[in-house]
Amino acid sequence: SEQFLKFGLPFPNLECGLQVSPSEIMKGASERLNRDTAVNCVMEVLLNNKFEEWLFSKYEQNSEGNHFLPRQYHGVIHTIAALGYNWALKLLLNSGVLVNYRDANGWTALHWAARFGREETVVLLLDAGAAAGALSDPTAQDPAAKTPASVASAYGFKGLSAYLSEAELIAHLHSLESKENGSSGDQISRVVGRISDTSAHAQSGSDDQLALKESLGAMRYAVQAAGRIQTAFRIFSFRKKQQAGLQNRGNHIISIREVGAASHGMLEKAALSIQKNFRCWKKRKEFLKIRKNVIKIQARVRAHQQHNKYKELLRSVGILEKVMLRWYRKGVGLRGFHPGAIAMPIDEEDEDDVAKVFRKQRVETALNKAVSRVSSIIDSPVARQQYRRMLKMHKQNKDDDEK
Numbered sequence: 001s002e003q004f005l006k007f008g009l010p011f012p013n014l015e016c017g018l019q020v021s022p023s024e025i026m027k028g029a030s031e032r033l034n035r036d037t038a039v040n041c042v043m044e045v046l047l048n049n050k051f052e053e054w055l056f057s058k059y060e061q062n063s064e065g066n067h068f069l070p071r072q073y074h075g076v077i078h079t080i081a082a083l084g085y086n087w088a089l090k091l092l093l094n095s096g097v098l099v100n101y102r103d104a105n106g107w108t109a110l111h112w113a114a115r116f117g118r119e120e121t122v123v124l125l126l127d128a129g130a131a132a133g134a135l136s137d138p139t140a141q142d143p144a145a146k147t148p149a150s151v152a153s154a155y156g157f158k159g160l161s162a163y164l165s166e167a168e169l170i171a172h173l174h175s176l177e178s179k180e181n182g183s184s185g186d187q188i189s190r191v192v193g194r195i196s197d198t199s200a201h202a203q204s205g206s207d208d209q210l211a212l213k214e215s216l217g218a219m220r221y222a223v224q225a226a227g228r229i230q231t232a233f234r235i236f237s238f239r240k241k242q243q244a245g246l247q248n249r250g251n252h253i254i255s256i257r258e259v260g261a262a263s264h265g266m267l268e269k270a271a272l273s274i275q276k277n278f279r280c281w282k283k284r285k286e287f288l289k290i291r292k293n294v295i296k297i298q299a300r301v302r303a304h305q306q307h308n309k310y311k312e313l314l315r316s317v318g319i320l321e322k323v324m325l326r327w328y329r330k331g332v333g334l335r336g337f338h339p340g341a342i343a344m345p346i347d348e349e350d351e352d353d354v355a356k357v358f359r360k361q362r363v364e365t366a367l368n369k370a371v372s373r374v375s376s377i378i379d380s381p382v383a384r385q386q387y388r389r390m391l392k393m394h395k396q397n398k399d400d401d402e403k
Contacts, residue, residue, distance in 0.1 A: 044085060044087065047085070047088075048087065048088075051088050051091070052091065055069065055091060055092075055095060058070065058073055059095070066096075067095075068095060068096035069092070069095040069096055069097055074097045074098065074101045075101070075103055076092065076097075077089070077092050077097050077099075077101055077109045078101075078103050078107065078108075078109055078112045079112075080092060080109070081109035081110070081112045081113040081118065081121050081125065082112040082113065082115065082116050082118070083116075083118075084113070084116070084118035084120065084121045086120055086121055086124055089109075089121065089124060089125075090124075093128055099125060099128050099129050099130045100129075100130060100131050100134060102134075105136055105137055105139070106135065106136040106137030106145075107136050107146075108130065108131070108134050108148070109121075109125055109130065110122065110125050110126070110130045110131070110132065110134065110148040110164075111134070111136060111146070111148050111151050113125060113148075114148040114149070114151045114152035114155075114157065114160060114161070114164060115151050115152070115155060116155075117152070117155070117157040117160060119160060119386065119389060119390050119393065120393055122148075122160060122163070122164065122390070123390055123393040123394050123397060124397070126167055126394075127394065127397050127398075131171070132147070132148060132149070132164050132165075132167035132168040132171055133147055133168040133171055133172060134147065134148065135147060136151075147164070147168060147366075148164045149161045149162075149164035149165040149168055149370065149373055150369070150373075152164060153373055157386065158373070158376055158377055158380055158382075158383035158386070159377055159380075159382070159383040159384065159385065159386025159387035159388075159389075159390065160386060160387075160390065161373045161376075162215075162218060162373055162374045162376065162377045162383065162387050163387055163390045163391075165222065165369075165370040165371075165373040165374050166218050166221065166222055166225075166370075166374055168370055169222050169225040169226060169229070169367070169370050169371075169374075170221075170225055172225075172229055173225045173228055173229055173232075176228075176229060176232045207385075207388075208381065208384075210388065211381075211384040211385055211387070211388040212378075212384060214384075214387065214388055214391060215377050215378055215383075215384045215387060216378065218374055218377075218387065219371075219374050219375045219377075219378060222370065222371050222374040222375070223371055226367040226368075226370065226371050229363075229367060230364065230367065233363065324362075
């Protein structure tokens with residue numbers, strides 16, 4: 001009955017005793033709606049019960065007595081998101097399906113909803129905790145990883161792309177703020193709330209004027225968020241250099257003291273031994289030879305210690321190449337990384353700072369693209385209206401949850 005009420009279809013009145021056949025319902029829907037909308041409405045009504053039956057037939061029970069959908073069926077969320085069937089999406093999320101579940105190409109449900117311009121589905125997924133900055137897997141045909149915002153922009157949904165880009169920037173900024181303040185919690189729950197704050201000042205005027213005000217507010221907040229993210233990275237890099245300098249200084253002072261104490265004790269023992277037992281030139285020569293060998297041993301020990309530190313550095317770089325750079329070079333990793341291919345100049349003192357190279361290559365580029373996608377809706381009335389519709393959907397969902 002909820003499906004009939006949702007689409008405004010005539011529903012049989014059970015109290016009057018009259019029966020309405022499905023053909024009459026479909027005919028009424030076709031008369032009241034256009035052809036495409038009527039077909040979609042009827043398909044959703046017919047698929048609702050079938051989907052629930054299929055879902056209940058695939059349920060499994062865990063040790064705690066809760067029913068959940070097995071992992072091999074989680075991929076159906078991508079089809080549901082692409083079709084825009086929000087009623088089925090809610091059932092899947094309540095069945096234990098992960099909202100950020102990826103397919104073979106690394107696409108999430110948010111990628112598929114953005115691909116086909118499903119505005120309401122995108123808002124619903126973001127409210128459910130979907131990651132707006134999720135990256136797809138690079139392929140030979142498309143080596144660059146795609147975010148949902150870039151997918152929407154590639155297929156012409158500028159307003160949808162701006163909404164997703166703003167959500168991506170806010171999610172990134174909030175994650176940095178959480179690490180800085182030591183707080184924990186779901187960052188997405190605050191992201192969608194801060195998106196709606198960009199339009200809080202727009203309360204009067206025509207629809208086009210309100211859409212323009214909201215678009216300008218979104219662009220202003222996106223620029224501020226990108227600037228704060230870049231500032232946070234610079235502060236982190238500066239603190240890291242300070243800590244490394246203090247640590248090296250402390251280790252240097254300790255090593256000088258240890259070497260001085262060891263040398264002082266060695267010289268005393270050598271002098272005492274020479275004075276007491278051997279005062280001849282031959283024994284003195286043997287002592288110098290022994291001391292030379294000791295110095296060589298000390299040099300070998302220091303070289304071995306430095307070699308161990310170099311191994312630790314290689315291990316750290318190996319982790320970085322697996323996590324950050326391997327997918328960017330099509331599986332080659334850091335060993336195939338060519339600094340000459342980077343267009344932007346790098347300071348000589350920062351050539352060995354892999355994290356800074358990665359930030360300049362990927363993070364700052366992603367921030368600039370996100371800001372440009374948000375600012376692109378200013379010149380497009382269609383994109384502004386699409387962005388405004390999504391804000392209204394989010395506000396409506398928020399009001400429904402509060403009730």
